[in-house]
Amino acid sequence: MSGKAEALIEQASFSLRGRNPDVLTCIANLSNDEVFTPPEFANRMLDTLAEAWAASHDGANLWADKTVKFLDPCTKSGVFLREITSRLTKGLADEMPDLKERVNHILTRQVFGIGITHLTSLLARRSVYCSKHANGLHSIAKSFMSDAGNIWFERVEHTWEKGKCLYCGASQATYDRGEGLETHAYAFIHTDDITTRLAELFGGDMRFDVIIGNPPYQLGSDGGTRDVPIYQHFVEQAKKLEPHFLTMVIPSRWMASGLGLGEFRQAMLGDRRMRELVDYPAASDVFPGVEVKAGVCYFLWDATHDGDCNVTTIRTGEVVGPMARNLGEYDVFVRDGRSMSILRKVQKRGELSINTILARDKEFGWTSNFDGFHEVRCAEDLPLYYIRTINPAIRKHK
Template identity: 35%
Template sequence: CGANKDSYGGGVNRESYAYPFIHDNFEKEFGNMKFDVIIGNPPYQLEDGGESTRSSAIYDLFINKSLELSPKYITMIIPSRWMTNNAAGISERWTKKILNDKRIKIMNDYESSVGLFNGVSVSGGVNYFLWDKTYNGPCEYSFNYKNGEIISKKINLNSFDSNILIRDLKLHSIIEKVIAKEGNYHLSDKNNFSYYVSPVSFFGKGKQFLTNWKGYKDHKSNEFNIKYYLGSKGHKSNYGWVKESQVLNGKNKINKNKVFIKAATDLSKLDGNVFYGEPNSVCSQTYLVIGHNEDKDLTKEECFNIISYISTKFFRLLLETKKTTQHGSRKVYQFVPLQDFSKPWTDEELYKKYKLTQEEIDYIEGKIATME
């Protein structure tokens, strides 16, 4: 699993159960002993000595081991990022398995961990759950909002068969209305906005075009004649110039219209986060490329209409369905429906199109900041 005995097997100022719980053979140690209840607050991630900004989660190993022991009840408190496949080290297969487990009877989910642990903030919030061996049905799910509001509802944890849990219960009715209009758009990439969004490293490869890559020139020349958007702080213009041989991927889109959108952003500001990528331009791995598709080239007008759609609160609310941290790959756009991009879009048009109630509109307007 990657956990080492020195770090998780005891010692001064360390808990001593983690390593043996994951690795020991309980049948060999205890024979046919039955466990009634397993309660835990397991280690959340591997210690990496500070070398990584996103350590690998290991709490899934504790849940797996607990399920193997087949107790009557399991209750644990763990981070919530796994619910939307945003936890490093947690496989989508594992997430799907847990969401489809009808023995999870109760789950209490917190949007923010502030106030739950002294001096510790867990990105994406935390949850605790009760797994009941004899139960088979929907989960009594409660979502605790940052403002103190709590909403509870019996739900299937696998929201809309998407293999994620949409944690915010106020979102469910809005997505239901989008599905009523668009069908199961979220289950096929070609029917939602992720179709337009490129994988990471669209123009680069390996270390080429990483944010700190220095192979560009500050001034245009006959050789270095392709505009290169950096996305790094501290550069006077946010772009430099590269030559075609340095573009290792996506060469066929160099001279096409496109939109660049930062992979890591909260999208509260338009400037620098989302902008038109003119012909004869590429970007660093800081950005995802909208309009990368082989089977469709965007016009300049369509690009600006897409930017108008991204600027809406409706778009950004549905983006947050899967985007529990600032970083977002193309997968986080799964619940954003496609639109006709021959025209620009406003929130008012989208609210009307999907027949949202005033209560739903007020929720969106209050939750999502106006884009500056």
């Protein structure tokens, strides 16, 4: 086969994606804490990233820069790395005309990932390298010496103390498993020194310009009735690497309350480097068929930004925003920006808050866990009265 014919075949492999069904739109999620990112949504995040890059680099095209390094620290299907590779392949065409050389440079020098399980690491390598072996015969990367390439995965163990993992809070009773089962001890967050850890995984001093991903959202119950959120650990760990940009899709529950996320919420709301926040109150608008209570959001954190955050809310196709907002104005995030003017008008009156007489867990001073009902009245009993409304149709029937 001639060199020209081989080049045409290789170029066809990149162009056929638009004509054939994308396999990453067809795979089912493994579980609610391992939700695959749809390619269309991944590209929406990449568009937001590219716009911010251009704004902070005098209009430069992110995808035409062969020095930029990308990391997905929680790769599952490999969709982010695949779409980044596709964009770079087009953007670097003028500077690196030879397709083989260009693709090999991108895959070996620019895109990196950490698999969250053995299965997803294989899936990610197939998505990015077109082979589960990065150094295999069918791999489109030609310089790797290892099967893993730049998409690393090895089994990691939890560090147990008093029945819980010191790093992620996993229950020892649930996740202290044999070698045949996944530990779900994610490498990116199970370390005290993430910079040194990445140097061990990929070799040398790894400085990433962009960190992007869709981290696992939660682990199974800690022995109670609620699951343990872990996505906040990925965000916090990524910030320690001091990238230029950080963008992740996470549940929106952090905005209001819940499950030990108070410190994380205050850190996010008070971080003036938050540049963009796109909120989806209905998670099905992003992940069809997946229930994530309170919805999901993605954010763009910019190390050089110091100001208000552009907030956009999207529900069933209706787009509100972007609105420039001070995320730290209140101790919780008011999701609907349109209600801010109403809130400020009410506050100007200086009246007592309803919180002084009403709380969610102790309405009007009464707890809702009463279990002392008895038939015979006692002297110390306090009578309670209630209004009973009867449907007129039922009364007439009687």
